[in-house]
Amino acid sequence: MFEATSINHHNDQVQLRYKIVFGVMLVILIIPVVAILFTLIAKGSHAMSWPFLFDDPKDGMTAGGIFPAIFGTIWLVVVSLLASVPLGVAAAIYLSEYAPDNLLTRLINLATINLAGVPSIVHALFGVGAFVVFFKFGTSILAASLTLAIMTLPVVIVSSWESLQSVPRAFREACWNMGATRWQTIWHVVLPNAFTGILTGVILQVSRAAGETAPIMFTGAAMFLPFLPNSVFDQTMALALHLFVVATQVPDVPESLPFGVALVLVGIVLLMNTVAIWIRMHLRGKKKW
Amino acid sequence: MATASDARDKNWFIDKFFQSLMFVCGISAIVFVVGIFLFVFKEGLGFIVNDLNVAEFFFSPKWRPTSLHQPTYGILAMVAGTAAVTVLAMAICLPFSIGAAIFIAEFATGKTREILKILIEFLAAIPSVVWGFIALSIMNPLIITTFEVPMGLGVLNSALILALMAAPIVTSIAEDAFKAVPDTYREAAEALGATRWQTIHKVVLPAAKNGLLSAGLLGVGRGFGETMAILMASGHSINIPTSVFDSFRALTATIAAELGETAVGSPHYQSLFAIGIFLFFITFLINMTADFIVRGVKKG
Numbered sequence: 001m002f003e004a005t006s007i008n009h010h011n012d013q014v015q016l017r018y019k020i021v022f023g024v025m026l027v028i029l030i031i032p033v034v035a036i037l038f039t040l041i042a043k044g045s046h047a048m049s050w051p052f053l054f055d056d057p058k059d060g061m062t063a064g065g066i067f068p069a070i071f072g073t074i075w076l077v078v079v080s081l082l083a084s085v086p087l088g089v090a091a092a093i094y095l096s097e098y099a100p101d102n103l104l105t106r107l108i109n110l111a112t113i114n115l116a117g118v119p120s121i122v123h124a125l126f127g128v129g130a131f132v133v134f135f136k137f138g139t140s141i142l143a144a145s146l147t148l149a150i151m152t153l154p155v156v157i158v159s160s161w162e163s164l165q166s167v168p169r170a171f172r173e174a175c176w177n178m179g180a181t182r183w184q185t186i187w188h189v190v191l192p193n194a195f196t197g198i199l200t201g202v203i204l205q206v207s208r209a210a211g212e213t214a215p216i217m218f219t220g221a222a223m224f225l226p227f228l229p230n231s232v233f234d235q236t237m238a239l240a241l242h243l244f245v246v247a248t249q250v251p252d253v254p255e256s257l258p259f260g261v262a263l264v265l266v267g268i269v270l271l272m273n274t275v276a277i278w279i280r281m282h283l284r285g286k287k288k289w
Numbered sequence: 290m291a292t293a294s295d296a297r298d299k300n301w302f303i304d305k306f307f308q309s310l311m312f313v314c315g316i317s318a319i320v321f322v323v324g325i326f327l328f329v330f331k332e333g334l335g336f337i338v339n340d341l342n343v344a345e346f347f348f349s350p351k352w353r354p355t356s357l358h359q360p361t362y363g364i365l366a367m368v369a370g371t372a373a374v375t376v377l378a379m380a381i382c383l384p385f386s387i388g389a390a391i392f393i394a395e396f397a398t399g400k401t402r403e404i405l406k407i408l409i410e411f412l413a414a415i416p417s418v419v420w421g422f423i424a425l426s427i428m429n430p431l432i433i434t435t436f437e438v439p440m441g442l443g444v445l446n447s448a449l450i451l452a453l454m455a456a457p458i459v460t461s462i463a464e465d466a467f468k469a470v471p472d473t474y475r476e477a478a479e480a481l482g483a484t485r486w487q488t489i490h491k492v493v494l495p496a497a498k499n500g501l502l503s504a505g506l507l508g509v510g511r512g513f514g515e516t517m518a519i520l521m522a523s524g525h526s527i528n529i530p531t532s533v534f535d536s537f538r539a540l541t542a543t544i545a546a547e548l549g550e551t552a553v554g555s556p557h558y559q560s561l562f563a564i565g566i567f568l569f570f571i572t573f574l575i576n577m578t579a580d581f582i583v584r585g586v587k588k589g
């Protein structure tokens with residue numbers, strides 16, 4: 001009945017043209033990710049082996065493995081999580097469940113945005129001024145992890161807040177009607193329902209913390225250490241800093257070595273992100289509300 | 290009877306305790322932002338009181354903190370370099386990111402949209418130091434052979450890397466801005482016979498204008514604050530760049546490169562914290578402005 005007039009046809013063509021233009025723009029953004037991954041795999045896979053992952057660096061870091069750096073990154077990430085996850089989730093609970101709509105809440109939100117926007121090197125200066133010098137932790141895992149924790153805190157707050165908000169209000173009301181206190185409601189109903197969402201945020205935070213270099217450079221990560229750290233008061237090597245060091249500071253490094261380090265670092269980070277995405281999709285499928 | 294009321298009292302106290310605890314954690318973000326300012330300010334205070342010459346600091350391109358006879362602390366060259374790179378990076382990043390956001394928000398559907406968003410998320414996940422390594426090992430030789438210049442580290446390399454790093458943030462904020470435009474606007478436009486593109490061009494883009502502006506601002510904030518990637522991609526020599534192939538030095542990179550070599554409390558050490566205060570204020574201003582613009586939209 002409605003035959004395509006020439007104007008309709010023309011409009012369809014115009015629309016298709018715009019769709020293609022924007023699609024190409026998007027593809028141009030995505031090509032680099034794919035190209036980078038392929039280059040890292042192509043050039044870094046020569047370096048990959050069990051000794052590379054589980055040995056100490058040798059010959060002034062031009063040979064051998066990167067185990068102390070991997071081990072140190074795990075230390076830094078775990079200690080920073082111990083500090084930032086309880087604090088960040090609690091802050092999100094306050095913002096989601098208690099905070100009235102007033103000036104203070106507005107200030108907290110502004111501070112969270114700002115904390116996320118402070119340059120990583122300024123976080124490093126804060127870490128030096130506060131943890132290394134003022135609290136006398138020295139350059140140590142503790143100082144570096146706390147700096148990382150504060151830097152990644154907004155990630156936990158925002159993602160936890162979002163998952164708490166996604167729990168329907170009716171769940172809380174049902175609980176209050178049973179005579180439960182606010183905290184009982186949060187602990188027994190809201191948190192369990194928001195758990196997977198919070199977990200996703202925490203995993204993304206791990207990925208973020210593992211890749212940071214600037215905040216740990218002067219607070220606890222060392223270029224080279226001949227021993228593994230024993231406590232949070234020791235310095236440590238770290239994967240991200242190790243990449244910087246072998247790429248810029250060490251002469252005569254075989255080409256495959258920094259590519260290998262970069263591949264391991266990107267591999268860990270993208271693995272974490274994939275797990276988080278998988279949980280998020282799984283969660284969406286399971287939700288009944 | 291007594292036991293029941295005792296139980297209620299205990300729960301009441303537990304409830305109050307946790308409410309207070311959550312409140313204390315809730316205001317932690319404010320405490321940390323203030324703390325960052327105070328501690329960075331405290332370390333830089335000695336420089337500001339004793340050695341700072343405001344005119345020299347902002348208007349001299351000479352950064353020679355280690356000179357024996359006459360140390361000078363001028364950040365002009367670094368500010369100019371950082372600004373040039375940020376502007377160039379945004380000029381590259383904004384059209385592509387907004388185009389990509391239009392595609393994701395207005396054209397893509399279902400599975401395609403999911404996959405595209407995941408790929409953009411992957412782009413955002415690549416650590417700063419890896420971008421710096423890519424600038425050194427892949428982009429550097431590429432720029433040298435393509436443009437036949439002696440060095441590939443500098444403004445162009447840094448701007449390209451920064452554009453890619455900022456793209457996922459700008460894309461996702463721009464996409465949010467498009468999503469915030471009510472569907473009724475689109476339906477009204479289509480009911481009047483507008484094509485999809487006419488709707489986007491005449492209705493959605495103007496309505497999302499403020500959101501796009503704040504996306505751009507956050508990209509600029511990212512540019513000023515980026516450290517490791519720029520340290521590795523810039524060539525790190527102090528001069529005011531006059532061409533896209535010139536090397537330059539960023540404010541952030543100066544702190545990263547020099548802090549390890551200074552003695553705690555020396556004028557050089559303190560001057561780096563003064564740069565930190567300057568960076569803190571710039572990013573603070575940019576973030577506040579971006580937030581203010583978006584909030585203006587929600588009010589209206």
